[in-house]
Amino acid sequence: MIHRGEIVGIHGPSGAGKTTLLKIIAGLEKPDRGDVIVEGYNVCMLDENALAMLRNSVVGFIPQDYGLIEELTVIENVELPLLLAGMDRNERRKRVMELLEYIGLADKAKQKVKYLSGGEKQRVAIARALSNTPSVLLADEPTANLDWENARKVLELFQRISRDFDTTILVVSHDPRVMEYVHRRYELRDGKLYPVLS
Amino acid sequence: MSLLPSCRGTYYALAFSTTLSIYVATYPYETVALLSLVLTILGVLSVDYADRTTVNQLIEGFTICGARPRYVLFAVVLLTIVKCLILSIPPSIVLAVSGLEEGLINPLLAVAVGVATALYEVRKRYA
Numbered sequence: 202m203i204h205r206g207e208i209v210g211i212h213g214p215s216g217a218g219k220t221t222l223l224k225i226i227a228g229l230e231k232p233d234r235g236d237v238i239v240e241g242y243n244v245c246m247l248d249e250n251a252l253a254m255l256r257n258s259v260v261g262f263i264p265q266d267y268g269l270i271e272e273l274t275v276i277e278n279v280e281l282p283l284l285l286a287g288m289d290r291n292e293r294r295k296r297v298m299e300l301l302e303y304i305g306l307a308d309k310a311k312q313k314v315k316y317l318s319g320g321e322k323q324r325v326a327i328a329r330a331l332s333n334t335p336s337v338l339l340a341d342e343p344t345a346n347l348d349w350e351n352a353r354k355v356l357e358l359f360q361r362i363s364r365d366f367d368t369t370i371l372v373v374s375h376d377p378r379v380m381e382y383v384h385r386r387y388e389l390r391d392g393k394l395y396p397v398l399s
Numbered sequence: 400m401s402l403l404p405s406c407r408g409t410y411y412a413l414a415f416s417t418t419l420s421i422y423v424a425t426y427p428y429e430t431v432a433l434l435s436l437v438l439t440i441l442g443v444l445s446v447d448y449a450d451r452t453t454v455n456q457l458i459e460g461f462t463i464c465g466a467r468p469r470y471v472l473f474a475v476v477l478l479t480i481v482k483c484l485i486l487s488i489p490p491s492i493v494l495a496v497s498g499l500e501e502g503l504i505n506p507l508l509a510v511a512v513g514v515a516t517a518l519y520e521v522r523k524r525y526a
Binding site for chain 2: 227229249250254255256257264268269272281282285286
């Protein structure tokens with residue numbers, strides 16, 4: 202069980218199933234058996250429309266390749282969940298600019314995502330995942346495509362998010378250095394999670 | 400949000416198909432109408448292939464952000480229709496002005512082929 206506001210790290214070798222685990226929690230894939238309970242919802246029992254609502258308001262997902270639409274601007278990417286939630290334009294833009302200020306990318310708001318660096322794209326993906334203030338943030342290998350300086354900034358941002366928004370964050374990574382930034386860690390091995398005592 | 404195709408390949412294909420239509424239309428062969436239909440299909444498929452990344456990003460991005468399946472479908476189909484019309488209308492006009500009124504059905508054919516490929520991409524996601 203993961204508690205509100207915790208940062209939990211899951212590490213393991215490539216092919217262990219870390220990405221699959223995150224996608225199951227986000228409702229993007231179905232498990233072969235078992236239940237996944239997120240904020241009281243059994244993800245395995247929800248239909249596609251209910252899963253969409255879950256991803257829009259309860260679970261923010263940041264895939265390894267960022268999942269951004271490169272031809273859209275930073276603002277357009279970050280406001281997408283708000284647009285889908287039916288928020289009006291003025292309120293959307295206000296919320297997006299607040300988030301971009303928080304992550305330090307307000308000056309790049311009107312730039313197309315394809316012109317950003319890897320670290321900047323990662324932060325845009327984080328802002329988009331946060332836009333509807335989800336209870337849970339899932340980050341798949343958030344530092345895999347970054348040098349350690351940018352990776353550290355992203356991990357420190359996660360710590361700030363967890364503290365400021367009381368958001369539960371689940372980070373999967375094969376990089377053991379990432380685990381220094383989490384409250385609890387697990388190792389995924391042979392399809393099972395083993396707690397790692399620090 | 401801009402719905403105009405972003406891939407440069409779309410505009411290369413547009414220039415190619417329009418130029419080829421002008422060339423074809425200047426020759427009084429009986430097969431010109433059929434040839435223009437084949438060119439339209441090939442043009443749409445090649446643009447679809449070249450712009451596959453944008454469509455896949457749209458599907459993935461919308462899904463992650465919590466769009467219901469019908470909204471994902473709507474966004475992808477709308478983008479595809481705009482793209483197919485941009486690609487097929489100019490050559491169609493060239494053919495019609497040259498006396499080949501059969502060319503006017505090319506946009507319909509282009510949209511049909513484009514929407515079929517778009518539906519296939521979205522269906523793959525939710526299969």
